[in-house]
Amino acid sequence: MPKSKYIFVTGGVTSSLGKGIIASSLGNLFQSRGYKTTIIKLDPYLNVDPGTLNPYEHGECYVTDDGSETDLDLGHYERFLNISTSHLNNVTSGAIYQSVIEKERNGDFLGKTIQVIPHITDEIKSRISSLEKNGKFKIIIVEIGGTVGDIESLPYIEALRQFKFERKKDVSVIHLTLLPYLSSSGELKTKPTQHSVKTMLQSGVQPDIIVCRSKISIDKKVKDKIALFCNVNKESVIEALDADTIYKVPLMMLEQKLDLVVANKLGFKKINNIDNGLWIKRVKRLNSSKKTFNVGIIGKYVELKDSYISIHESLVHASAFLGFQLNIRWIQSDKLNSQNVKRKIDNCDGVVVAPGFGSRGIDGKLIGVEHIRKNKIPFMGICLGMQVAVIEFARNVCKLKNAHSTEIDSKTKFPVIDIMANQHAVTKMGGTMRLGGYSCKLKLKTKAYEIYKKEIIFERHRHRYELNNDFRKILSENGMVFSGINDDLDLVEMIEIKNHPWFIGVQFHPEYKSKFVEPHPLFISFVESLNK
Numbered sequence: 001m002p003k004s005k006y007i008f009v010t011g012g013v014t015s016s017l018g019k020g021i022i023a024s025s026l027g028n029l030f031q032s033r034g035y036k037t038t039i040i041k042l043d044p045y046l047n048v049d050p051g052t053l054n055p056y057e058h059g060e061c062y063v064t065d066d067g068s069e070t071d072l073d074l075g076h077y078e079r080f081l082n083i084s085t086s087h088l089n090n091v092t093s094g095a096i097y098q099s100v101i102e103k104e105r106n107g108d109f110l111g112k113t114i115q116v117i118p119h120i121t122d123e124i125k126s127r128i129s130s131l132e133k134n135g136k137f138k139i140i141i142v143e144i145g146g147t148v149g150d151i152e153s154l155p156y157i158e159a160l161r162q163f164k165f166e167r168k169k170d171v172s173v174i175h176l177t178l179l180p181y182l183s184s185s186g187e188l189k190t191k192p193t194q195h196s197v198k199t200m201l202q203s204g205v206q207p208d209i210i211v212c213r214s215k216i217s218i219d220k221k222v223k224d225k226i227a228l229f230c231n232v233n234k235e236s237v238i239e240a241l242d243a244d245t246i247y248k249v250p251l252m253m254l255e256q257k258l259d260l261v262v263a264n265k266l267g268f269k270k271i272n273n274i275d276n277g278l279w280i281k282r283v284k285r286l287n288s289s290k291k292t293f294n295v296g297i298i299g300k301y302v303e304l305k306d307s308y309i310s311i312h313e314s315l316v317h318a319s320a321f322l323g324f325q326l327n328i329r330w331i332q333s334d335k336l337n338s339q340n341v342k343r344k345i346d347n348c349d350g351v352v353v354a355p356g357f358g359s360r361g362i363d364g365k366l367i368g369v370e371h372i373r374k375n376k377i378p379f380m381g382i383c384l385g386m387q388v389a390v391i392e393f394a395r396n397v398c399k400l401k402n403a404h405s406t407e408i409d410s411k412t413k414f415p416v417i418d419i420m421a422n423q424h425a426v427t428k429m430g431g432t433m434r435l436g437g438y439s440c441k442l443k444l445k446t447k448a449y450e451i452y453k454k455e456i457i458f459e460r461h462r463h464r465y466e467l468n469n470d471f472r473k474i475l476s477e478n479g480m481v482f483s484g485i486n487d488d489l490d491l492v493e494m495i496e497i498k499n500h501p502w503f504i505g506v507q508f509h510p511e512y513k514s515k516f517v518e519p520h521p522l523f524i525s526f527v528e529s530l531n532k
């Protein structure tokens with residue numbers, strides 16, 4: 001079986017330098033050269049998965065087809081590499097410790113003292129190489145979360161040291177750092193990068209390539225200095241300038257020859273030609289049009305854009321496909337009320353109501369959706385967004401006073417959104433939702449069918465509550481159409497309403513499946529509707 005090659009990506013100096021985007025961009029280049037590539041993210045925190053994390057702490061929780069709740073970087077991996085990831089692509093320290101402790105309780109290590117080295121590091125290494133087992137991937141990129149020097153990431157750096165020692169010829173290490181620019185002296189400073197590489201060396205890892213984030217272009221003198229102090233070849237110092245869109249980063253890395261430098265380190269004798277014409281075409285179309293459309297996103301975490309990153313990116317994908325320029329207006333749901341709704345929403349050509357949990361901001365969302373429905377503004381409601389649309393319709397069209405979701409009002413007389421029968425007994429928070437890919441059958445002659453152009457679709461879910469089937473009759477008698485149904489569970493997955501140009505609610509999350517070169521059909525159709 002041909003062996004995989006591994007590229008580790010570590011980060012130094014500060015967090016938030018965009019390791020995920022660099023890893024994804026490199027993955028994109030190898031994939032475009034015809035090498036099957038995947039990426040795994042190692043997260044140093046102790047949560048078993050990010051599912052229970054507040055978006056304020058860690059941004060969006062990204063869900064894979066197999067129902068894993070993962071780090072938002074997996075979204076970038078899928079969007080840049082046009083692949084599907086799974087539970088194998090995200091590992092946390094919590095999950096590593098949990099499995100080592102479970103093995104200890106099972107008696108698997110009987111008699112031995114369980115230690116970080118070798119037990120935790122062995123577990124990390126086995127998770128990394130598990131992706132190699134089926135022989136599918138030529139390239140496996142391993143992104144180590146956090147910043148070098150953090151106590152938390154030490155076991156990962158140690159696992160990397162061992163891995164590199166064991167698989168010398170198959171491993172290359174990229175270290176991403178920041179070159180601060182001092183405007184007073186007009187200089188880029190290399191010292192933090194030197195220190196960060198020294199920290200790596202203390203752990204026994206010599207990076208092969210240094211990628212430097214920088215505001216301004218890095219001149220040869222600075223590059224030579226970094227090469228000298230960090231023991232790397234001059235061509236292995238790569239600049240990563242700030243980009244106006246993340247989708248330009250693969251092209252910038254291509255220009256910098258990052259993929260060639262890595263391939264050389266990994267012992268490639270020659271490298272395939274690149275086929276990235278479609279990517280380039282889409283990047284060119286992005287922001288190329290003169291006309292701008294305003295899209296409102298109503299949510300409760302809008303001050304932290306990472307909370308809705310997949311929705312934002314899906315809109316970008318559709319706009320690059322159509323050549324439309326979009327301007328996103330973030331609308332904080334708990335600040336939306338009947339006095340300001342007209343002002344906040346009327347300047348939007350279309351509105352997305354975001355997913356969410358709990359009661360904060362629900363009233364604002366209801367007021368927003370009522371205005372959108374009555375004024376025939378294009379609307380996409382995602383998960384909680386769809387649930388709110390159903391509640392609004394039940395209250396204002398079907399006249400079911402105070403209809404609600406039992407998530408918010410457990411005593412409501414009209415529980416139009418309710419927990420599924422088999423979920424009633426669940427009391428734990430982690431891993432207790434309807435998660436991952438489910439099939440959905442679309443009804444002929446609906447907008448949904450017209451958009452997807454097929455009868456069976458697969459979409460990803462992440463929720464506990466559902467449209468209550470007891471209310472299907474009254475809702476449909478009043479003009480709500482159930483355009484997508486999960487036949488196995490008899491659950492409504494998509495709703496739309498008649499006499500409205502574009503009003504669709506989805507219980508699933510289409511934003512998890514949109515890719516830069518393959519935008520999601522719902523987002524394409526929604527963005528297209530802004531132009532009417």
Ligand code: GLN
Nearest residue numbers: 355356383384463464465
């Ligand atoms: N809170 C709702 C539920 O659990 C919606 C979840 C979501 O929007 N992802 O059903």
